Amino acid sequence: MKRGPMSRKRGRLVLLGLVLVGWAGYVAWAKEHAAAPVAASAAAPAPVPVVLAAVEKGPFDEVLGSLGTVQAFNTVQVRTRVDGEIQAVAFKEGQTVAKGDVLVQVDPRPYQASFDQARAKKTQDESTLKNARADLERYTKLGDYASRQQTDTQSATVNSLTAQVASDQAAIDNAQTQLGYATIRAPFDGVAGFRQVDVGNIVNASAQTAIVTITQVEPIFVVLTAPEDQLREITAALAKGTVPVEAWSTDGQAKLSEGRLALINNQVDTATGTIRLKAVFANTDHALWPGLSVSTRMRVGIVADALTVPDDAVQHGPEGLYAFVVDAADTAHPRPVKVGRSGLGRTRVLSGLTPGEQVIVAGQARVLPGARVVDKAPEAAKRIGMTQPSDAAAGVH
Numbered sequence: 332m333k334r335g336p337m338s339r340k341r342g343r344l345v346l347l348g349l350v351l352v353g354w355a356g357y358v359a360w361a362k363e364h365a366a367a368p369v370a371a372s373a374a375a376p377a378p379v380p381v382v383l384a385a386v387e388k389g390p391f392d393e394v395l396g397s398l399g400t401v402q403a404f405n406t407v408q409v410r411t412r413v414d415g416e417i418q419a420v421a422f423k424e425g426q427t428v429a430k431g432d433v434l435v436q437v438d439p440r441p442y443q444a445s446f447d448q449a450r451a452k453k454t455q456d457e458s459t460l461k462n463a464r465a466d467l468e469r470y471t472k473l474g475d476y477a478s479r480q481q482t483d484t485q486s487a488t489v490n491s492l493t494a495q496v497a498s499d500q501a502a503i504d505n506a507q508t509q510l511g512y513a514t515i516r517a518p519f520d521g522v523a524g525f526r527q528v529d530v531g532n533i534v535n536a537s538a539q540t541a542i543v544t545i546t547q548v549e550p551i552f553v554v555l556t557a558p559e560d561q562l563r564e565i566t567a568a569l570a571k572g573t574v575p576v577e578a579w580s581t582d583g584q585a586k587l588s589e590g591r592l593a594l595i596n597n598q599v600d601t602a603t604g605t606i607r608l609k610a611v612f613a614n615t616d617h618a619l620w621p622g623l624s625v626s627t628r629m630r631v632g633i634v635a636d637a638l639t640v641p642d643d644a645v646q647h648g649p650e651g652l653y654a655f656v657v658d659a660a661d662t663a664h665p666r667p668v669k670v671g672r673s674g675l676g677r678t679r680v681l682s683g684l685t686p687g688e689q690v691i692v693a694g695q696a697r698v699l700p701g702a703r704v705v706d707k708a709p710e711a712a713k714r715i716g717m718t719q720p721s722d723a724a725a726g727v728h
Contacts, residue, residue, distance in 0.1 A: 378705040381694035383657060384641050387677075388686040391637035394674035395565070395629045399555030399578070399610070403548060403621040405519055408541035411534040412512040413437055424526050428517040428545065435542055437534065439513035446506035453499030460492035521547040522617075546621055551614040552593065553578055555627050556605040565608070566595065568631040576610040578618075578625045587618040592629060628674065637671075638680040644690040645670055645678050654684065655691040655698055661705065663691060663698050 415437040422434050467485040517523075524544040528534060534542070553576070557565060568574050574592035579585065590612035599606050610627065612619055619625070644654045645668065652670060655663045668683030684690070691698060698704060 376703075378661065378703040379663075379694065379697045380707045381655075381657075381663075381691045381698060381704045383689045383704075383706040384644060384692045386680065386684045386686055386688045386690060387639050388636055389639070391634045391639055391677070391679050392630050392674050393632040393634060393672055395557060395561060395631055395672075396674075397555045397557055397627050397629070398581070399553040399625050399627045401551060401553050401578075401619045401621055401623040401625060403521075403546045403551060405521070405547040406621070407518055407545050409434060409515060409518075409543050409545060410536075410538070410541050411435070411437060411515060412536050413442065413509055414535045415439075415441065415513065415533070417528060417530050417532050417534060420526060420528075420530055422523050422526075422543070424523060424543075426523050428521060428523055430517055430519045432517045433514055434517055434523075435515040435528075437513040437515065439510055442506065442510040442513050446503065446510050449499065449502040449506045453496060453503060456492060456495045456499050460489065460496055463489045463492050515542065517545055519545070519547055520549065521545040548617055548619070548621065549614050551612055551619050551621070553590070553610045553612065553619070553625060553627060555608050555610065555629075556600075556603075557608060557629075559599050559604045559606055562595075562599070562606050564631050565592070565606075565629070568592075569595065575630045576612075577628045578610075578612060579628065581624055581626055583626055587625060588612045588614060588616075634679065638684060638686060639677040640680055640684065640690055641692045642673055642676055642678050643692045646695055655695055656684070657689040657691060657704055661703050663700070663702050663704050665700055 417435055418438050419436040420434070421436065422428060422432070428434070463485065467482070467489050470482045470485050522545070524546065526543050527540055528542050565574070569592055576590050576592050578587045578590065580587060590610050592608060593611040594609040596607040596609075608629075610629070640654065645652055646654065648665070651667060653665045653667050656666045657663050666683055669681040671679035671681050673679070691704065694704075694707075
């Protein structure tokens, strides 16, 4: 049976409705599945792991850092003052010797003989002088019975013999000195270096080679330099009393000794704009050795209530120094700061921070302004490779 025009029209409308319903379902399905990545992209990023520290308020040592060189108080190259054969060496290389200790014995026999000869000559001349004085006394008692010429001649003889005896004493003193030089002794307390001669060698007073070098290491001093603009501050601190100075290894990892500032040089080096200083150390443990390079820390004052942060909290930026401050919402914000000196791992903050605020001390390289952060312990930070060398504080004074 044939369908009429109305039936065909209704069929097309039904088919069109089914197509529209299917398209609407597809659109709804596509939107539903597209919402997931959109929501994921809109989610907040993960917080950046960092290490935080608090801004502290309390006493702060004003410390000036410098480099120095250890120098001995006294150094002497021990040489012989007489000629002869070395009979004995009484010290060991590297031995600590005391003032007056015997170091080397040169053959003393020629000098002992000269000494004995000088004493014998004096004894002989004293005997002659004694007899001449007796004759003069007799001539004087004779009065007019002795001629004036005899008396004057005898008086001259006595005077000549008296001078001879004095000359004999001088010869004795010289011979005794030469005999003493045959025994070479330490001129002061110190440490003996390498031995340059052995037993049996002939040494000469004119030779340039030293037998041994003695260096005094207790006490010892360090020569350091400071910029000329710190001179006024150092002078004022020294005028108030003792200025403590610490000697550290050049890598700053080990404290070697504690001493005090002893001397400010009397002129500034115009070529470098620096002033030389001398610090004294007791050095009873021999931690300092002549010629050793050290870093020094000199305390010139104490600030009673200073704001301080770890050195690594201070960063260099295009507009100057800044620190990342973390608020209560764990959001990091860079804040400009002005700082003073650094010492013992902390830097004094002059402005820009308040006590108790949290600042980032490690992990700044991953932090952007306004980023959320999470505090991690230093051990965890090292484990995930987060920490990096800080460029702060190295140039902060």
